[in-house]
Amino acid sequence: MAVNGIGNAATLVGAVVTDGTTHASNIGAYGQWQVATEEGVTYLYHAELDPSDTDAEIVSPGIKGSWVNGQKIVCGITISNAGADVEPGMKIEGSADGKNWAIIGSEFSADLTPNATGTLVFTADLSSYTLPWYRLSMNDDTTNMTTIKFNFFVSGLNSDYTEGLGLDDVSDSFIGGLGKDPS
Numbered sequence: 001m002a003v004n005g006i007g008n009a010a011t012l013v014g015a016v017v018t019d020g021t022t023h024a025s026n027i028g029a030y031g032q033w034q035v036a037t038e039e040g041v042t043y044l045y046h047a048e049l050d051p052s053d054t055d056a057e058i059v060s061p062g063i064k065g066s067w068v069n070g071q072k073i074v075c076g077i078t079i080s081n082a083g084a085d086v087e088p089g090m091k092i093e094g095s096a097d098g099k100n101w102a103i104i105g106s107e108f109s110a111d112l113t114p115n116a117t118g119t120l121v122f123t124a125d126l127s128s129y130t131l132p133w134y135r136l137s138m139n140d141d142t143t144n145m146t147t148i149k150f151n152f153f154v155s156g157l158n159s160d161y162t163e164g165l166g167l168d169d170v171s172d173s174f175i176g177g178l179g180k181d182p183s
Contacts, residue, residue, distance in 0.1 A: 002056035002142070006031025006046050017059060024062030024098040024133045031061045033154075043155035048080055055144040060136035060152040062098065069130045073156035076121040077112065077138065083148030085115040088139035092124045094131040101137075104129060112138065114145045 007015030008027050015029045016022075022029050033044040046061055077090065090108045093101040108122040126134070136152045139145065 002053055004051060004053055004056045004058050005029040006049055006058075006061055008032060019101060020099055022099065024095065024135060027061070030059065030135075033061045041155060042157075043074075043153050044157070045078075045153040046151050048149050048151050050081075050149045051145075054083065054146050054148060055139075055142050057140040057142060058138050059093075060154075063134040063136075063154060065130065065132045065134065067157040068124075068126050068134060068154075069158070070127055071156055071158055072123060072125050072127055073154060074121060075124055075136055075152070075154045076119060077136075077150050077152055078119045079112075079114060079117050079148060079150045081147055081149035082117050083114040083145035084143075086143035086145060087111040087141070088114055088143050088145060089141060090120075090122070090136065090138045091140070092126075093135050093137050094129060095133040095135075096131055098133045101135065104134070114148050114150075 003017045003019055005015050005017045005022075007029065008031055015031070017029045024030055031046050033046060036043060036045060044063075049058070051058060075092065087110065089110045090112050091106075092104045092108070094104045095101045105125065108124075109120065112120060136154070138152075
């Protein structure tokens, strides 16, 4: 089974990730997050991916544990170009070493309906997790999504730990998701 990250080429078509070997900090394979703010809520996204291998598992750029540990975050996918009427799933995975991955909780969706454009939003409860790395994963059953184009996004990150995001003077408004678990 092929696993592809976002990559960092001028035309984003995906790049090979080898689980067990490729580290989540490798932006050549995993790609890189960009930062945007809408109505005072800051979130991470990546440039639109037009995957050359549409029947591979596709994973997001690495999400640092310090950004999300102990948080309930909002994440999802925006499909800008519809693909085939197949049933790819989506989930969040965690890693202790940035190379070997396991699903956190249960799958967000067993069928993302990639044959329709639009945005799908999910909540991930990481309030009882403290791992160094996370990533979003789509299509681990490797169905062929043909012409799909999309991008992943994440919000609700911990504003105290935004190193590496290129953000200066970030306020608590950076917490765009549900924030820390009050219990």
